[in-house]
Amino acid sequence: MVDAPAGGTTRRPVVVIGNFDGVHRGHAELLRDAQAEEPDAPLVVVTFWPHPMSVIRPDQAPALLCPLERRIELLRAHGASDVVVVDFTPEVASWSPARFVDEVLRPLHPIRVVVGENFHFGFRAAGTVEKLTELGRGSFEVTAVPLLTDGSQPSSSTLIRQAVAEGDLGRVRELSDHGYRFSGVVVQGDQRGRELGYPTANVAVPPGLAVPADGVYAGWVTRLDQADAPRWPAAISVGTNPTFDGCERRVESYVLDRTDLELYGVPIAVDFYARLRGQVKYAGVEALVEQMHDDVEHARQALRTSSPTR
Known part of the structure; x- marks a missing residue:
């Protein structure tokens, strides 16, 4: 027991x-x-x-x-x-x-x-x-x-869940003293990212676990099967891939400037830092790739002056 x-x-x-x-x-x-x-x-x-x-x-x-x-x-x-x-x-x-x-x-x-x-x-x-x-x-x-307050209301897991659901990562850090981490084992996805030049490490979203609002984020990816593994800066997508009419919600992380990583079956941690934009359904692959290029640059800028947290 x-x-x-x-x-x-x-x-x-x-x-x-x-x-x-x-x-x-x-x-x-x-x-x-x-x-x-x-x-x-x-x-x-x-x-x-x-x-x-x-x-x-x-x-x-x-x-x-x-x-x-x-x-x-x-x-x-x-x-x-x-x-x-x-x-x-x-x-x-x-x-x-x-x-x-x-x-x-x-x-x-x-x-x-x-x-x-x-x-x-x-x-x-x-x-x-x-x-x-x-x-x-x-x-x-x-x-x-006595309960710790932020000046108006007690610190609570409920407030943090609300901030996570809204994709407000700054608020999450204010309330928790650390960033929001999502972890899981990398599964094989549709492999479209690899074909488009942005291979991603995909983790399915299990029921019952809080995940940031659908959209694109800047953050870090870390292998959990190796001691002192490096933390890679990443552009992270949360959602269902509406451009391709997807229905399964996933967390997909592109490690900046890396196309050589083989992470299938590897447990990883995804540390979210900042929300870049919401989820959008694009008219075609060309528009999506152009947006992905912008997302990567915005993620790079967002992470330039930040430091990863465990």
């Missing part, structure tokens, strides 16, 4: 609980506060997979900002010693607050549990910060951290 921390430790940890989809600035602040509360304790993060809403109300489940592997990577980058993944099932959804504490928290032997001030847990979200404090009395302390 719960993947325990790796390695083990004799020191009692400070435990932080949350969904942490996208690991935005508010999440990072929560982890920093936990470390400040117990600076000598290991920092253990408890998160849930799949997203609880996909189990409780599948029709209302949000599009995820990143897969579980990326979430764990970001949490570790923000100081987590270990990440405990709770396999969220209908049974777990039915647990009382007391059972949640007994099954998930007590086995970790926390010295302190840190949560956001709006934290709820247990069946029908009956558990509150006050209830958690009561259940932990004599075993662990509880700290509730």
Whole structure:
């Protein structure tokens, strides 16, 4: 049910609980506060997979900002010693607050549990910060951290999803402290890009994952199967290839000035930086190629003064 921390430790940890989809600035602040509360304790993060809403109300489940592997990577980058993944099932959804504490928290032997001030847990979200404090009395302390705001509203995964859906990558960086990354395995496409002089690495868009609005973007491509792989500047298309009456939504990346890359079957990361234009259906191949040439030059200009982020 719960993947325990790796390695083990004799020191009692400070435990932080949350969904942490996208690991935005508010999440990072929560982890920093936990470390400040117990600076000598290991920092253990408890998160849930799949997203609880996909189990409780599948029709209302949000599009995820990143897969579980990326979430764990970001949490570790923000100081987590270990990440405990709770396999969220209908049974777990039915647990009382007391059972949640007994099954998930007590086995970790926390010295302190840190949560956001709006934290709820247990069946029908009956558990509150006050209830958690009561259940932990004599075993662990509880700290509730105020939500980080951008001046008008709390930082949230919901706001970032909205910015991603609108293709507003600057807003994504403001809210998350890092850019938006899409990852997947390169599949064979229609190979039209190669014929037109702009070969692309194509990744299918899986259901349930957030993707920027259809259009053309500047960003970077990185192989994920090699340590310290270079990040290549790229022009990135998101959409269905309407000029050719396509229907499958894909992320297609042309690595600038490279026609020699063989990436079929290779896992890659696509880091979006800036939106260049929306998706357009062109009258023919000649008009499309002319636009692709302009897109590549605009991508080059957009990336010239920027730096890639992981």
